[in-house]
Amino acid sequence: MSYSPANIEKMHVSLRAVLQDLQTLILNTVIEGKALEPASPVREHLLHGAARRLQTVKRALERVFELFPLDSALPLANDALSDVQTNLHAFVMNLYGLYDNWAWAFVLRHDLLSRLGDRRRVGLFLQSTQKFLPAELREHLTSEAMTRWHGEYAKSFRDALAHRIPPYVPPSEFTEQESHRFQELEHEKLQCIRQMRWDRMQEISEEQAALGRPCFGFMHSFQEDEAPRPILLHPQLLTDSITAVECAKLFFAHWHRTA
Incomplete structure (x- = not known):
């Protein structure tokens, strides 16, 4: 398992673009939060929730690409591999948490908590919250692609990290x-x-x-699935970041109103 020169170049281009997009999103999130009253819980979820998580996601993405170069030919040293996995964990947890911060910001902005009836019903991927979302945002979140991304990947890896087997990058691939x-x-x-x-x-x-080659994939459990297989690390983190940026753009474009 390795990347072709053409794919390496494409990922470097994509990385530069998404890092810039994340930085712009951080600034826009801060601007939205600063416009609110200092004591507003919505402000807290934007400034101390979403903006902090975005900083972590951006830095974790950068560090994975720095620690694990796309053209690596030899397995990573133990300390480097450990650092890759530490940043992977930070990325997975904070990426998932972003959507909860956005959900809470929306619910609190529109005073919907009493209508939801339970804090556990707050979530952009929960029907209880989605029914209040503006159509543009709801259609995006309930699309087949987003439903599959959240249900089959994001939630699975976040839950595994929080409660079961943390995601990890195998040290090597062997013949x-x-x-x-x-x-x-x-x-x-x-x-x-x-x-x-x-x-x-x-x-x-x-x-x-000196044995083997680097493994560019990551996974969480050999036992939970019938045929577990690694997911390519670098492309997945890029995809996750792009997905978050796209969702954030829709969120801030429409979060001022409800359905």
């Missing part, structure tokens, strides 16, 4: 022969620990690090 050799070395490593042969331990670690 069958490489996998067999890696397991042999793992067995020898255990013996070295018992015998306190630390010099040999270092040699084993170096040989293991």
Whole structure:
């Protein structure tokens, strides 16, 4: 699993564009929030909710591309891989939370909480909230593409991160022969620990690090699905960011009114 030179160039172009779009969205969110009364809970959800999350999403996206270059030929070192996964977790959680901040901002702006009857009924992807949304925004959120993105991907990975198996990037991809050799070395490593042969331990670690190729995918559980498969990391984060920007544009264009 690797990216072609043409796809690498396309992703670099897309990255530059979406980072600029995210920065513009951050500024627009701050402007919308600052226009409200200081004590307004709507202001809080925009300035201290959505704007902060957008900053985190933007920075996490940047760091994943910096830490895990698209043209990587060797598996990442352990610390770099850990940093990629830390930023992936920050991205997934805050991206998902953005939609909740927008939902709360809308509900509070229009004093809808009493009509909803329960805080758990607040959410852009919940019918209880969607029925109050202006048609343009509701149609976008209930489209087949958005429903599938939220139900099959965004919610699945957010829930796994919060409650079950956190998303992770496998350290390497192996051929069958490489996998067999890696397991042999793992067995020898255990013996070295018992015998306190630390010099040999270092040699084993170096040989293991040289095996295989980087895995450009991420996933969360081998057990929850019948046939789990990694999702390509860089394209998915770009798609998620573009999706958020598109939704935000519609939200701020129409959030001043209800259905």
